[in-house]
Amino acid sequence: xxxxxxxxxxxxxxxxxxxxxxxxxxxxxxxxxxxxxxxxxxxxxxxxxxxxxxxxxxxxxxxxxxxxxxxxxxxxxxxxxxxxxxxxxxxxxxxxxxxxxxxxxxxxxxxxxxxxxxxxxxxxxxxxxxxxxxxxxxxxxxxxxxxxxxxxxxxxxxxxxxxxxxxxxxxxxxxxxxxxxxxxxxxxxxxxxxxxxxxxxxxxxxxxxxxxxxxxxxxxxxxxxxxxxxxxxxxxxxxxxxxxxxxxxxxxxxxxxxxxxxxxxxxxxxxxxxxxxxxxxxxxxxxxxxxxxxxxxxxxxxxxxxxxxxxxxxxxxxxxxxxxxxxxxxxxxxxxxxxxxxxxxxxxxxxxxxxxxxxxxxxxxxxxxxxxxxxxxxxxxxxxxxxxxxxxxxxxxxxxxxxxxxxxxxxxxxxxxxxxxxxxxxxxxxxxxxxxxxxxxxxxxxxxxxxxxxxxxxxxxxxxxxxxxxxxxxxxxxxxxxxxxxxxxxxxxxxxxxxxxxxxxxxxxxxxxxxxxxxxxxxxxxxxxxxxxxxxxxxxxxxxxxxxxxxxxxxxxxxxxxxxxxxxxxxxxx
Numbered sequence: 001x002x003x004x005x006x007x008x009x010x011x012x013x014x015x016x017x018x019x020x021x022x023x024x025x026x027x028x029x030x031x032x033x034x035x036x037x038x039x040x041x042x043x044x045x046x047x048x049x050x051x052x053x054x055x056x057x058x059x060x061x062x063x064x065x066x067x068x069x070x071x072x073x074x075x076x077x078x079x080x081x082x083x084x085x086x087x088x089x090x091x092x093x094x095x096x097x098x099x100x101x102x103x104x105x106x107x108x109x110x111x112x113x114x115x116x117x118x119x120x121x122x123x124x125x126x127x128x129x130x131x132x133x134x135x136x137x138x139x140x141x142x143x144x145x146x147x148x149x150x151x152x153x154x155x156x157x158x159x160x161x162x163x164x165x166x167x168x169x170x171x172x173x174x175x176x177x178x179x180x181x182x183x184x185x186x187x188x189x190x191x192x193x194x195x196x197x198x199x200x201x202x203x204x205x206x207x208x209x210x211x212x213x214x215x216x217x218x219x220x221x222x223x224x225x226x227x228x229x230x231x232x233x234x235x236x237x238x239x240x241x242x243x244x245x246x247x248x249x250x251x252x253x254x255x256x257x258x259x260x261x262x263x264x265x266x267x268x269x270x271x272x273x274x275x276x277x278x279x280x281x282x283x284x285x286x287x288x289x290x291x292x293x294x295x296x297x298x299x300x301x302x303x304x305x306x307x308x309x310x311x312x313x314x315x316x317x318x319x320x321x322x323x324x325x326x327x328x329x330x331x332x333x334x335x336x337x338x339x340x341x342x343x344x345x346x347x348x349x350x351x352x353x354x355x356x357x358x359x360x361x362x363x364x365x366x367x368x369x370x371x372x373x374x375x376x377x378x379x380x381x382x383x384x385x386x387x388x389x390x391x392x393x394x395x396x397x398x399x400x401x402x403x404x405x406x407x408x409x410x411x412x413x414x415x416x417x418x419x420x421x422x423x424x425x426x427x428x429x430x431x432x433x434x435x436x437x438x439x440x441x442x443x444x445x446x447x448x449x450x451x452x453x454x455x456x457x458x459x460x461x462x463x464x465x466x467x468x469x470x471x472x473x474x475x476x477x478x479x480x481x482x483x484x485x486x487x488x489x490x491x492x493x494x495x496x497x498x499x500x501x502x503x504x505x506x507x508x509x510x511x512x513x514x515x516x517x518x519x520x521x522x523x524x525x526x527x528x529x530x531x532x533x534x535x536x537x538x539x540x541x542x543x544x545x546x547x548x549x550x551x552x553x554x555x556x557x558x559x560x561x562x563x564x565x566x567x568x569x570x571x572x573x574x
Contacts, residue, residue, distance in 0.1 A: 002062065003137060005096045006069040006088055007054030010110050013087035015433040019414035021077040021084065023048055024264060031055070031076040032133045038072065040065040043135035045128040045142060049120050050413035051110050051432060058137045066090055097462055100141065101455045104149035106158060110439050111168045112448065113158040118149045119195065148458045155454065157447040165435065166200045169409045170207070172430045172438055173256065183207035186255035190214050191247060191267060193221040196260040196411050201225060205235040212239045213254065215247050248272060252279035256407040259416040267416040270424065273406070277426045281405050404428035468528050474543045475524045481549060482516050
């Protein structure tokens with residue numbers, strides 16, 4: 001069997017894909033169960049966080065394993081396989097071990113060095129143990145990953161290379177100001193009472209906020225978190241719990257809100273945020289920079305439209321001079337150009353009207369509307385005879401945004417807060433996507449190199465231990481066979497020499513056992529050493545062949561070892 005991981009993360013996929021591929025708790029359990037039910041896999045552990053989904057499995061066939069794991073991820077996430085495949089990565093054997101150990105150390109995190117991933121790895125292993133989908137290999141792997149992560153944080157300064165996602169997010173909200181200075185005296189609303197929300201609440205409390213309001217769908221969890229915050233010795237923050245239906249009111253009172261729930265839909269819409277800002281300031285929270293329609297009235301003919309700079313080098317994203325007046329389409333965003341998708345056409349309209357257009361609107365068009373547009377585009381290209389050139393649009397100069405009246409931090413995946421909030425005046429939203437962009441510029445600390453060396457050493461040690469463990473059942477089977485031979489010969493001797501007393505029989509028995517042990521000691525120790533080296537997997541087969549060991553006997557020893565190991569490890573991860 002061989003270790004395989006198939007997954008996607010913030011490094012391989014855009015946030016929009018990660019958001020859609022996010023799995024609810026029930027879906028995670030079903031995915032694990034279906035994975036071990038699939039033919040190539042015997043064990044499975046799922047590591048699902050806000051910015052990664054990785055399925056680890058012990059498989060007997062590489063290509064079949066990749067195909068099955070990819071299909072299962074697509075099926076349970078609801079994202080089509082063809083759409084998901086370009087964002088998936090695959091690691092096998094030592095590379096899979098190296099990947100998990102790097103993840104455990106925070107080297108693959110959005111913010112390098114953050115330590116929260118260790119708790120998420122621990123929870124992933126515990127879930128797989130509860131579902132009985134983790135066998136000896138994945139138990140050993142994830143237990144070792146936890147030890148490697150703890151070693152990296154205790155022996156190096158990797159913590160200085162980055163911060164937790166919560167701290168980093170608050171720093172982005174503070175816009176260059178020290179978080180403690182920015183947060184002091186503010187009122188905070190925390191939506192959700194899970195591990196990330198609890199961490200956010202504790203961080204805000206230490207930063208000096210005056211009040212924290214906790215909202216959660218389960219009221220007792222919100223009250224428990226509020227009680228912990230109130231009774232904490234480190235701060236004197238006031239904390240209280242409210243039901244979820246009180247969030248709209250609390251938003252009008254809060255200066256900063258952090259949301260991290262397990263909801264599959266939006267928790268805070270752009271309209272709700274706009275209403276909250278208006279409730280705080282008394283002024284409507286319109287879009288920053290204003291807005292303008294991107295199309296002309298339907299009864300206006302192209303000849304009546306004001307002159308534009310289409311077809312020039314003045315920054316137009318499309319060269320539409322060829323189609324002006326040719327088909328009756330407006331040149332203010334509806335001009336039909338073959339091969340250009342609706343979102344790009346809207347980008348052109350935004351350029352014309354000097355306004356930003358929400359490109360997601362194009363994605364919400366119905367298939368029927370899209371079909372009509374495609375038909376019109378085809379007719380246009382037949383008339384014009386060519387596809388006009390596309391040029392990169394000039395950046396749109398917007399009106400300076402007012403100082404934020406409400407700060408929002410969205411740490412959920414899929415997102416809790418509508419991304420359209422980014423366009424609202426008087427609001428500053430930091431979400432997973434903007435955190436990913438900001439973290440790309442965070443410098444790497446020198447300690448990262450030391451952690452990489454630790455990971456490399458631990459990968460080599462894990463591989464050696466697994467290879468040595470692979471031959472152990474064969475060695476045990478060999479010694480068992482030798483013990484059976486000795487027992488048989490002693491029994492035969494008892495029959496041939498019945499006059500021997502018990503002391504004499506004991507001396508003979510010990511002498512024969514010592515001879516067998518001395519003959520087997522050097523070869524079994526040496527074969528374990530050789531098997532632990534790279535390429536040493538064949539020594540187990542050689543040993544079975546040389547001593548004519550029964551494969552079923554070896555397999556029985558392996559099964560017994562798995563059963564004992566799993567019972568011990570299922571008492572809880574380290």
